[in-house]
Amino acid sequence: MSQKHIYFASDFHLGRKGLESSSVREEKILGLFDHFKENAAKVYLVGDLFDYWFEYKHAIPKGFSSFITALVSLKKAGVDVEIFTGNHDMWMNTYFQDLGFKVHKDPIFVEHFGKKIFVGHGDGLGPGDYTYKFIRKVFRNRVCQRLFGSLHPNVGLGLMKYFSNRSREKSFGKEDFISFDEEWLVQFCESFPNKHEVDYFVFGHRHIPMDYRLKSSNSRYINLGDSLYHYTYGVLKESGFSLLSYGEEEAHIETNL
Numbered sequence: 512m513s514q515k516h517i518y519f520a521s522d523f524h525l526g527r528k529g530l531e532s533s534s535v536r537e538e539k540i541l542g543l544f545d546h547f548k549e550n551a552a553k554v555y556l557v558g559d560l561f562d563y564w565f566e567y568k569h570a571i572p573k574g575f576s577s578f579i580t581a582l583v584s585l586k587k588a589g590v591d592v593e594i595f596t597g598n599h600d601m602w603m604n605t606y607f608q609d610l611g612f613k614v615h616k617d618p619i620f621v622e623h624f625g626k627k628i629f630v631g632h633g634d635g636l637g638p639g640d641y642t643y644k645f646i647r648k649v650f651r652n653r654v655c656q657r658l659f660g661s662l663h664p665n666v667g668l669g670l671m672k673y674f675s676n677r678s679r680e681k682s683f684g685k686e687d688f689i690s691f692d693e694e695w696l697v698q699f700c701e702s703f704p705n706k707h708e709v710d711y712f713v714f715g716h717r718h719i720p721m722d723y724r725l726k727s728s729n730s731r732y733i734n735l736g737d738s739l740y741h742y743t744y745g746v747l748k749e750s751g752f753s754l755l756s757y758g759e760e761e762a763h764i765e766t767n768l
């Protein structure tokens with residue numbers, strides 16, 4: 512049997528229109544999952560899989576059943592799948608855990624093929640973004656969650672859908688990219704205390720595929736891009752990390768912006 516790899520993907524934002532409709536994008540993502548089925552030992556899904564998500568005591572949002580079925584079948588095929596929450600779907604409770612997935616709400620350290628990786632969605636890291644950091648605290652508060660959960664799902668999910676579509680990342684593009692030095696996640700990595708022990712920092716959230724070697728250490732900061740406009744994902748093989756476009760397995764994306 513050929514060697515299996517470790518895959519990373521984030522920011523599917525299912526339920527939202529990107530370059531194409533959510534259902535067209537979902538088809539492509541399921542195609543990527545077929546690829547994972549053949550080639551992956553493990554898949555990290557690094558947040559914002561859904562454009563909005565809330566679990567009521569007895570209900571979950573509709574519209575995502577093919578995707579969830581595909582996730583389960585990936586797991587049944589022997590691929591270990593771990594899920595991170597993002598800023599759009601932080602309100603995951605036990606639904607995915609009950610299906611047998613590990614769910615992470617914060618970044619984690621992992622090691623594969625002797626490479627040390629710090630992986631997480633990336634929201635709320637680095638300097639700045641104080642408004643979001645405050646909102647995140649409120650959203651993570653159990654009382655707030657319970658209050659929201661007491662709304663009828665038609666109202667609660669309606670609100671979520673409305674606000675997630677109006678959210679500040681409306682463009683999800685390179686428009687607000689100034690330079691690597693100005694990037695919060697680059698700043699976070701550059702000032703990370705144990706950066707010399709990290710080979711790869713892998714994040715989503717920024718929606719721009721990037722593969723950047725830090726100035727202050729040999730570590731690389733990788734942003735997985737998204738499946739809204741870029742259709743990108745990451746793979747770790749014994750030979751190292753590559754950022755790929757859908758349909759590719761070997762070619763390396765040029766990330767000089």
Ligand SMILES: [Mn+2]
Pocket residue numbers: 522524559597599716717718
């Ligand atoms: Mn996102």
